[in-house]
Amino acid sequence: MKFTIFPKFIFLTTLFVVVLSGVTLYAFSHFRVKYYEGHASAQLATAVVGSGGMIEAAAAVGPLEARNALSLFSMFPFALCVEMTLPSGTVHRWPPINCTIIQEEKYPLNYPGVFSNGGDLRVWVSHKWVEDQVFGEIKIALVAMGVFLLIFVLGSALLFYRVVGRSVRFLVASVRDVAQDLTNFEEIRKLSRDEIGELTDALNRLFERVRGYQADLLKLAETDSLTGIYNRRKFFEEAEKSYAQHGPQFFMVVADLDFFKQTNDTYGHTIGDQALQLVARLFGASIRTTTGDLVGRLGGEEFGIAITCDDLKTAKSTIERVCTSLSESPIKTRSGPILITASFGLAGGEEVGADSVETLYKFADTACYQAKETGRNRVCVYEGTLMDGGQEFTRVAPS
Numbered sequence: 001m002k003f004t005i006f007p008k009f010i011f012l013t014t015l016f017v018v019v020l021s022g023v024t025l026y027a028f029s030h031f032r033v034k035y036y037e038g039h040a041s042a043q044l045a046t047a048v049v050g051s052g053g054m055i056e057a058a059a060a061v062g063p064l065e066a067r068n069a070l071s072l073f074s075m076f077p078f079a080l081c082v083e084m085t086l087p088s089g090t091v092h093r094w095p096p097i098n099c100t101i102i103q104e105e106k107y108p109l110n111y112p113g114v115f116s117n118g119g120d121l122r123v124w125v126s127h128k129w130v131e132d133q134v135f136g137e138i139k140i141a142l143v144a145m146g147v148f149l150l151i152f153v154l155g156s157a158l159l160f161y162r163v164v165g166r167s168v169r170f171l172v173a174s175v176r177d178v179a180q181d182l183t184n185f186e187e188i189r190k191l192s193r194d195e196i197g198e199l200t201d202a203l204n205r206l207f208e209r210v211r212g213y214q215a216d217l218l219k220l221a222e223t224d225s226l227t228g229i230y231n232r233r234k235f236f237e238e239a240e241k242s243y244a245q246h247g248p249q250f251f252m253v254v255a256d257l258d259f260f261k262q263t264n265d266t267y268g269h270t271i272g273d274q275a276l277q278l279v280a281r282l283f284g285a286s287i288r289t290t291t292g293d294l295v296g297r298l299g300g301e302e303f304g305i306a307i308t309c310d311d312l313k314t315a316k317s318t319i320e321r322v323c324t325s326l327s328e329s330p331i332k333t334r335s336g337p338i339l340i341t342a343s344f345g346l347a348g349g350e351e352v353g354a355d356s357v358e359t360l361y362k363f364a365d366t367a368c369y370q371a372k373e374t375g376r377n378r379v380c381v382y383e384g385t386l387m388d389g390g391q392e393f394t395r396v397a398p399s
Contacts, residue, residue, distance in 0.1 A: 010156040017152070021145050025138060032134040040078045040125050041109055047073065048111050048121060056115045059084060059092055070094035078129040080106050083122045084115075099124050167196040171203075178207055224297040226273060227280035232304075235296025239306045239357045242292045246308045251315040251348030252360035253305035254368040255283070255322075258341045258376040260301035267338060274331055275340050279303060282329055286322045303342075304361070312349045312381065319344050319379050327377055343371035347382040 051072060058069035066084060071094045073079040081099035084092040093099060104126055111121040174188040190200045222234040230238065243250045257263075257279065264272040280297065283305060287293035294306040305322070309315040323344055330337035345368025347360050354360045363382040371380040 014149070014153065014156070017149065025141065025145075028141075029134050029138060032137060033130055036130045036133045037125070040076070040130070043076060044073075044079070044109055044123050044125075045111075047076070048114055048123075052114055052121075053116075055084065055121075056117065056119065059086065059119075063092060066092035067094050067096055073123060078126045079123055080104060080126050081124040083124075085120045085122070087118045104128055167191050167194075171196060171200060175203060224280075227277055227297050229280045229284060230294065230296030232296060232298045235294060235298065235304050235306070236357060236361075238294050239304075242294065242306055242308065243357045243360070245292070248348075248350045249308045249310060250360070251307050251309055251312070251346060252357065252364045253307065253319055253347075254298075254345045254361065254364040255279075255303040255305060255342045256368050256372065257301035257303075258343055258372075263338065263340075267333070271331065271333065271338065275338075276301065278329065278331060278340060279326065279342065282326055283322065286318075286325065312346075312351070315348060316346055316379060316381055319346055323377065323379050341377035343368055343376045344379040345369070345371055345382065346379055352382060352384050 051069070055066070055069040059066035070082045070084060070092060073082045073094065080102055081097075082094045083099055086092075099122075102124070106124045106127055109123045109125055111123075113119075114121050170191055171188065178188070187204050188200050190197045222231060223229060224231045239250075239252070257275065260272065260275070263275060276297070280295070280303070283295040283303060287295055287305065287307060291308050293308065294304070296304045298304045305319070307315060307318060309318065323342065327339065327341045330339045345364040345366065347354065347363035347367060352360070352363055354363060367380040367382040371378050374380065
């Protein structure tokens with residue numbers, strides 16, 4: 001026989017008590033909030049009527065006197081800020097700051113035309129003060145309800161644990177083991193033919209499906225959704241491994257598409273996306289995956305290429321071929337071919353003195369910028385720095 005009555009009883013009874021208590025407390029607290037808001041409004045209205053003339057006279061003397069007069073509202077613990085607006089547009093405040101920047105939750109009470117000269121008064125009331133007053137009144141009720149619920153839940157939980165504890169403990173432990181390494185998932189053994197057994201079957205089916213999705217999720221986390229190549233995080237992660245393995249034979253390339261914004265603006269984002277996909281395919285076809293070469297989209301129209309070569313001359317020759325290949329591979333559209341080119345910056349080798357992939361990336365980015373400045377559609381090589389008169393200059397060799 002399935003054990004459905006007791007859990008349903010525990011759940012429905014607890015739910016009923018919680019909902020009933022919650023509704024009662026909500027209605028009571030809502031009523032008391034309105035009461036204290038009305039209480040604050042009445043006290044402020046009395047103060048405004050009684051001190052309006054004095055505040056107006058102080059404002060006529062000067063800003064400091066007006067602020068001192070407005071400070072009388074500090075006797076109300078719920079008054080956070082007071083603003084007096086004169087017909088001329090002049091605003092006096094207490095405290096002397098813009099009331100809207102006070103972080104505490106608040107609401108305004110407006111007294112338009114309250115002064116004889118037509119001036120307005122606004123008082124910002126602390127909502128927290130209202131809530132504190134209400135909470136102080138319902139604290140005893142909350143404590144009593146909490147004690148009752150605690151006793152009820154503990155008693156019910158103890159009984160429930162004694163009835164179904166073994167199956168639940170086993171199921172929880174099995175799920176934790178699976179969560180540690182889903183790749184080694186083994187079907188969870190079903191101990192009973194009740195709801196726990198049905199849950200075990202459902203979890204087994206779920207884990208089978210999740211394991212099937214795991215590879216796809218991993219791919220999505222590591223690749224750029226538009227181009228299908230490595231995203232920035234994965235590219236640098238793999239580049240660090242390659243750099244650690246190859247050292248001076250590791251070369252970093254930054255490629256930035258030329259006039260890409262103009263292409264987007266002129267032909268639309270669809271053509272722009274096609275350009276990015278074309279570049280990704282061409283770069284991917286140009287590298288040697290067997291030697292650990294990498295290509296990734298670093299963001300926008302910027303791409304990264306990591307290659308291993310015996311020397312700088314070979315690396316430069318390789319990237320120049322990529323540059324030429326790209327310039328000779330226009331996008332074919334109905335209105336005719338669209339030329340896509342890129343500026344390349346290359347950095348690597350023992351001469352540059354880089355100690356990390358991040359440093360090489362910065363050097364390559366500097367060379368890429370130089371390629372942009374010297375005509376685009378070319379490869380520039382970072383060759384280190386020179387000292388001249390105590391100042392350091394970057395040395396970049398154009399293609």
